[in-house]
Amino acid sequence: MVEAExxxxxxxxxxxxLAAEVLRPLAEKGEPGRVNRPLVAELGQRGxxxxxxxxxxxxxxxxxxxxxxxxTEAETALALQGLGAYPxxxxxxxxxxxxxxxxxxxxxxxxxxxxxxxxxxxxxxALELRAVPDAGGGSxxxxxxxxxxxxxxxxxGGWRLVGEKCWISNAPEADFYTVFARTGDxxxxxxxxxxxxxxxxxxxGTHLDMLSPHPIGALTFDGVPVGPDDVLGETxxxxxxxxxxxxxxxxxxxxxxxxxxxxxxxxxLAWTSERDAFGGKLRDLQAVAHEVAEMALRVESARxxxxxxATAYDAGGPDVPRRVAMGKLFATEAAQYVVDRAVQLHGxxxxxxxxxLEHLYREVRAPRIYEGASEIQRGIIAKELYTEWEGRxx
Numbered sequence: 001m002v003e004a005e006x007x008x009x010x011x012x013x014x015x016x017x018l019a020a021e022v023l024r025p026l027a028e029k030g031e032p033g034r035v036n037r038p039l040v041a042e043l044g045q046r047g048x049x050x051x052x053x054x055x056x057x058x059x060x061x062x063x064x065x066x067x068x069x070x071x072t073e074a075e076t077a078l079a080l081q082g083l084g085a086y087p088x089x090x091x092x093x094x095x096x097x098x099x100x101x102x103x104x105x106x107x108x109x110x111x112x113x114x115x116x117x118x119x120x121x122x123x124x125x126a127l128e129l130r131a132v133p134d135a136g137g138g139s140x141x142x143x144x145x146x147x148x149x150x151x152x153x154x155x156x157g158g159w160r161l162v163g164e165k166c167w168i169s170n171a172p173e174a175d176f177y178t179v180f181a182r183t184g185d186x187x188x189x190x191x192x193x194x195x196x197x198x199x200x201x202x203x204x205g206t207h208l209d210m211l212s213p214h215p216i217g218a219l220t221f222d223g224v225p226v227g228p229d230d231v232l233g234e235t236x237x238x239x240x241x242x243x244x245x246x247x248x249x250x251x252x253x254x255x256x257x258x259x260x261x262x263x264x265x266x267x268x269l270a271w272t273s274e275r276d277a278f279g280g281k282l283r284d285l286q287a288v289a290h291e292v293a294e295m296a297l298r299v300e301s302a303r304x305x306x307x308x309x310a311t312a313y314d315a316g317g318p319d320v321p322r323r324v325a326m327g328k329l330f331a332t333e334a335a336q337y338v339v340d341r342a343v344q345l346h347g348x349x350x351x352x353x354x355x356x357l358e359h360l361y362r363e364v365r366a367p368r369i370y371e372g373a374s375e376i377q378r379g380i381i382a383k384e385l386y387t388e389w390e391g392r393x394x
Contacts (some may be wrong), residue, residue: 012066018046019070027073032213035110035173040077044107052082053089053105057248057310061255065303068259072363075256076214080169083249083371084111087178087193090248091233091241096195100176112174114165114196114219115242129163129221131181131192158227159183161196164220167370171217172205174198178245179221180238193238194230201225212362246371250324251313254306254331257367260360261299261335264342267356268292271346288345295338302331322384329377332367339364 023042030036043049051063060082067075085104088096088111103109120127161181165171177196184190196203202224207217233241272282272292282288309327312320339360343350350357368374 012062015063015066016070019067019074022046023067023074024071027071030073033207033209033215035170035215036073036077037107037110039074040081040110041107043074043078043081044105048078049081049107050105052078052086053101057251057313058307060249060252061306061310064252065255065259065262065306068256069263072256072260072359073213075259076169079249079252079256080113080215081107081111083113083245084170084174084176084178086245086248087113087232087241088195090244091193092195095229096232100195103175109175110170110173112168112170112177113245114168114171114177114179116165116167118164118166126186127180127182127191129161129165129179129181131159131161131183131194131226134158134160134225158225161194161202161221161224161226164218166218167208168205168217168219169370170215171219172198172207173215173217177219178232178241180242181221183238184236188239189236191238191242192235193232193241194226195232196224196226196230210366212366214366247313247320247324250328250371251306251309253367253371254302254309254327257331257335257364258299258303258306260364261295261302261331261338264335264339264357264360265292265295265299268295268342268345282345291341291345295341298334298338302334305330319384319388322381322388325372325377325380325384328372329374329381332364333374335364336368 023039026039026042027036030039040049048063048067051059055063064075064079067078081104085101088100088104092100100109100111104111115127117127117129159181161179163181165179168177171177175198177198179194179196180191181194182190183192202222203219204222205217205219207215210216232238269292272288275282278285283292306327309320309323312323317323339357343357343361346355346357349355350361352358372380
């Protein structure tokens, strides 16, 4: 692994160059819809995966935006490692962290965050994957021995996972999954987070063919054994693990979107400056100039909102949920607009397979859905605003 000091000294320009010149060629050699292990390994070798756990939210946003500008596949590979492994870093036992995190940081071990289900996407509290008490005892082995971890388990202290997960990034190729299952009554309080190695008996999966070239799949749990040693955090407190992880990464989802939008804007500036049209350059048309100005306005506004959310997260402010939701919502919606307008200004060439904007057009759609759809973010914002208003009115 490269020296940490060198990694942290890399600015936005250096990271963009690394993404374009080193990471993009590796990404292009990968198979769409599959985990690109050489790319993940390179991210580890460069020390970038380590920054998922040692950086503040602001630094993480800078990293994700810069990588997204030069290589969206590298950015996604990095982000998925963080999403899958951060619950272990933030809520796992010392044994769990020692066993799994060195491999994640080095790019040898691929992690996945398994929350969504066929009937429970945005409504995470409605998930139905069941952890059935196992009288014979679950199969532990992740090094967890936390107080209260066995509450609600069978006589042997374990469970059997029964049900399905869907739209899980890095599935079914990950080496371990952070899995959220129901150990109690309906609602958020009955959910427990488990660290489930991929080789557990009864765990199978399939690939899903999606619009964007991300590795995404479905998982089936047919009596998969888990024990107290596999619990992340506390039994029945898994929703806290999920929301804590999402709050950590949602601002940087916005940064990912900003990176794509900036790449689309820069491509548009270059194209409209060189394209001859109606006796001049395309940029000379007032309609085009105004469109480019609007694109730039949305990119910069999104960047500022994302950084405000990340700053609030790093400061531990009480308004973190609202700011995080605002940053993620505005940036992903803005990026969709900017990429769409860039395609329009480029014309048919931007629709050709292999064109930068054709790639960005497929990539930019998903962030408005994953890690909380735009409608969910609006709900969070409204809820936080009314809570704040009621507090002031008392």
